[in-house]
Amino acid sequence: MDFLQLHNKNIVVMGVANRRSVAWAVAKVLLDVGAKPIYVFKDQALLEKNRALIGAAAPVVICDVEKDADLAALPAAVSAIAPEVHGLVHSIAFANYSEGLKPFHETIKKDFLQAVDISCFSLVEVANRLKALFSPDAAIVTMSISTTRMASENYGYMGPIKAALDSTVAFLAKSLSQEVSPHIRVNAVGAGLLKTSASAGIPGYIDAYLYAEKVIPRHQALDTSEVANTVAFLLSQRSSGINAQTITVDAGMSINYFDRDVVRRVTAARPQ
Incomplete structure (x- = not known):
C-alpha cells in the first residue's frame, strides 16, 4: 500500500553533504517510496564528492544560496528536470566561527549575518524562486532543532538563528x-x-x-532515520492538516531533563 502517496512526486532536496546527512536520510526514504529526488548541491566539488552516493543518473542542480546568479538560475535548472515540483526539503545550515567559539554576547556580526543568510533566509529565497514550479499542494519542510529556548553554550548563535527559522516557517x-x-x-x-x-x-x-542518551526515556539516542521519516510524512498529503508548525522529534527528551537517575548521579558527584 502506498500510504504516503509520494510515488513519482518530484522533491527538491537541499543539503546532502555525505551519507550521514539528514538530507541523505530523507532522500533514501523518498527513493524507497518511489519519489523522485532532485538534488541541489552548493558546488561541483560537493557534487563530485557525493556522486557515487546518489548515483550516476540522479538529477542534480548546482546552487550556492549565497550567490544571486545561482539563485536566479535555479528555476530554469529545476524545470529542465521536472516541470512541476511537489516538495522541497531545505536541510542546509552553516556557522562560521571565524574567531573561534565565543560567549554569545561576543558574537561576530559578519558570522551571524552569514549564518542567517544560509541557514534561514535561503528558505525564503529558494521558495520564492521556485514558486512558479510548485504544484498547488506542494509541501516545504526545513530542518530546525528541538528547542530554541535551551541556551546551550556550544551551539552559540545558531540557537537564535533556528528560532528565526521557526518564525519564518509560519510567515x-x-x-x-x-x-x-x-x-x-x-x-x-x-x-x-x-x-x-x-x-x-x-x-x-x-x-x-x-547526555541526551541518558535523558531520553528509552535511553537510546535519536536516529537520523526517525527524523527522515517525519520529513517524508510532512511532504506527503497524509499530513495535509499540518501547516506552519515545527514538529519536535526528540524521542521524548524534552519531558525528561530531570530524570531521577541522572539527577542522582550529578548530586552524588558534587563536592561535599
Whole structure:
C-alpha cells in the first residue's frame, strides 16, 4: 500500500553533504517510496564528492544560496528536470566561527549575518524562486532543532538563528498560501541531537549527545532515520492538516531533563 502517496512526486532536496546527512536520510526514504529526488548541491566539488552516493543518473542542480546568479538560475535548472515540483526539503545550515567559539554576547556580526543568510533566509529565497514550479499542494519542510529556548553554550548563535527559522516557517506558510496556492504547506522538523558529521564539528557536542542518551526515556539516542521519516510524512498529503508548525522529534527528551537517575548521579558527584 502506498500510504504516503509520494510515488513519482518530484522533491527538491537541499543539503546532502555525505551519507550521514539528514538530507541523505530523507532522500533514501523518498527513493524507497518511489519519489523522485532532485538534488541541489552548493558546488561541483560537493557534487563530485557525493556522486557515487546518489548515483550516476540522479538529477542534480548546482546552487550556492549565497550567490544571486545561482539563485536566479535555479528555476530554469529545476524545470529542465521536472516541470512541476511537489516538495522541497531545505536541510542546509552553516556557522562560521571565524574567531573561534565565543560567549554569545561576543558574537561576530559578519558570522551571524552569514549564518542567517544560509541557514534561514535561503528558505525564503529558494521558495520564492521556485514558486512558479510548485504544484498547488506542494509541501516545504526545513530542518530546525528541538528547542530554541535551551541556551546551550556550544551551539552559540545558531540557537537564535533556528528560532528565526521557526518564525519564518509560519510567515512563509501564510504568504505562499495567499499569493501562490492556498494548499501549499510549510513546516519544520525540530530534531533532537543527532550523530551527523556537521554536528560532530560543534565543540562539546559529543558530551551533549551522550547526555541526551541518558535523558531520553528509552535511553537510546535519536536516529537520523526517525527524523527522515517525519520529513517524508510532512511532504506527503497524509499530513495535509499540518501547516506552519515545527514538529519536535526528540524521542521524548524534552519531558525528561530531570530524570531521577541522572539527577542522582550529578548530586552524588558534587563536592561535599
